[in-house]
Amino acid sequence: MNSCTEINDRLIESTIEIFTGMVMMDISVAGEPMNKLGPLKKSITGMVGLAGTHKGVLAVHFPKQVALAVTSNFLGMEVEEINEDVQDAIGEIANMLGGNLKTILSDRGKDIQLSLPSTIFGDEYAFSSQAEVDQVILPFQAPAGLFYVEVELER
Amino acid sequence: MGLENYLSNATMEVFASMIFIDITPESPSGEPMPEIEPNLSSLIGLAGDLKGILAIHCPSAVALGVTAAMLGMEVTELDEDVKDAIGEIANMVAGGLKESLAAEDKKIELAIPTTVIGKSIRTSGLSGATRAMVTFSSPLGRFGVELRFILS
Numbered sequence: 215m216n217s218c219t220e221i222n223d224r225l226i227e228s229t230i231e232i233f234t235g236m237v238m239m240d241i242s243v244a245g246e247p248m249n250k251l252g253p254l255k256k257s258i259t260g261m262v263g264l265a266g267t268h269k270g271v272l273a274v275h276f277p278k279q280v281a282l283a284v285t286s287n288f289l290g291m292e293v294e295e296i297n298e299d300v301q302d303a304i305g306e307i308a309n310m311l312g313g314n315l316k317t318i319l320s321d322r323g324k325d326i327q328l329s330l331p332s333t334i335f336g337d338e339y340a341f342s343s344q345a346e347v348d349q350v351i352l353p354f355q356a357p358a359g360l361f362y363v364e365v366e367l368e369r
Numbered sequence: 370m371g372l373e374n375y376l377s378n379a380t381m382e383v384f385a386s387m388i389f390i391d392i393t394p395e396s397p398s399g400e401p402m403p404e405i406e407p408n409l410s411s412l413i414g415l416a417g418d419l420k421g422i423l424a425i426h427c428p429s430a431v432a433l434g435v436t437a438a439m440l441g442m443e444v445t446e447l448d449e450d451v452k453d454a455i456g457e458i459a460n461m462v463a464g465g466l467k468e469s470l471a472a473e474d475k476k477i478e479l480a481i482p483t484t485v486i487g488k489s490i491r492t493s494g495l496s497g498a499t500r501a502m503v504t505f506s507s508p509l510g511r512f513g514v515e516l517r518f519i520l521s
Contacts (some may be wrong), residue, residue: 231470263414263416269481329415330517332414332422333492333494336491337487
């Protein structure tokens with residue numbers, strides 16, 4: 215397995231690529247990788263599971279105003295509430311990030327499969343997986359605010 | 370393929386063998402069932418011939434009671450133990466579903482369980498996915514097992 219730092223670096227690179235190329239939004243790294251995130255308030259999380267030689271979860275956490283800006287840019291339409299379009303857009307971003315993570319973890323991603331993306335939203339929630347995982351949270355700055363890309367992989 | 374049956378059987382088996390709480394699947398009979406308002410949802414991704422996400426949705430009372438029964442100790446808060454217990458149930462129910470699908474020559478692999486704890490949390494899949502939902506009644510209250518999927 216690649217070293218954690220290399221995975222982080224390549225994941226940062228592909229997150230920026232997806233946002234520049236697909237969402238048409240300039241984002242930048244907003245600090246060092248983190249190990250823990252407090253409760254998420256008025257947010258939406260997109261997640262996708264990884265199964266196969268690496269088992270885990272990729273999640274991307276957006277505060278509501280960032281999720282709305284991302285969806286508006288991504289779909290080229292104004293959205294004002296967390297509706298089905300926002301859920302689909304955020305799920306699709308998790309799916310694209312998961313696809314890239316697959317290739318980062320395994321040569322051409324051939325031994326890893328992705329689950330269906332899913333979204334979670336609410337006024338306040340905590341997101342966590344089981345104890346026995348390696349976890350990293352990468353913070354990013356978008357024009358509308360901060361968002362986080364989280365990866366949890368079974369040891 | 371009776372996915373609701375698979376979900377229902379897998380859940381009953383986990384409860385009968387590990388938790389020892391009587392649960393009964395609620396049969397949808399015309400009347401729409403009241404929604405489950407979860408305080409805790411454990412989700413696990415499924416990949417392979419069926420791509421999906423399986424979720425266990427529990428109100429606090431059910432999550433606490435099930436964890437207490439499973440671990441044989443008192444639990445009063447939605448803490449690490451509860452997260453691990455319900456996450457493990459999601460894992461085992463998904464394992465049961467995997468076995469049922471294998472009997473139909475459909476191969477799936479499991480990701481790892483993730484748990485969300487909070488107030489008025491909602492989960493959803495992609496808009497193109499199919500949804501299968503089974504709700505159960507138990508002495509602790511109602512809870513739901515949900516599968517959103519596409520066949521690939």
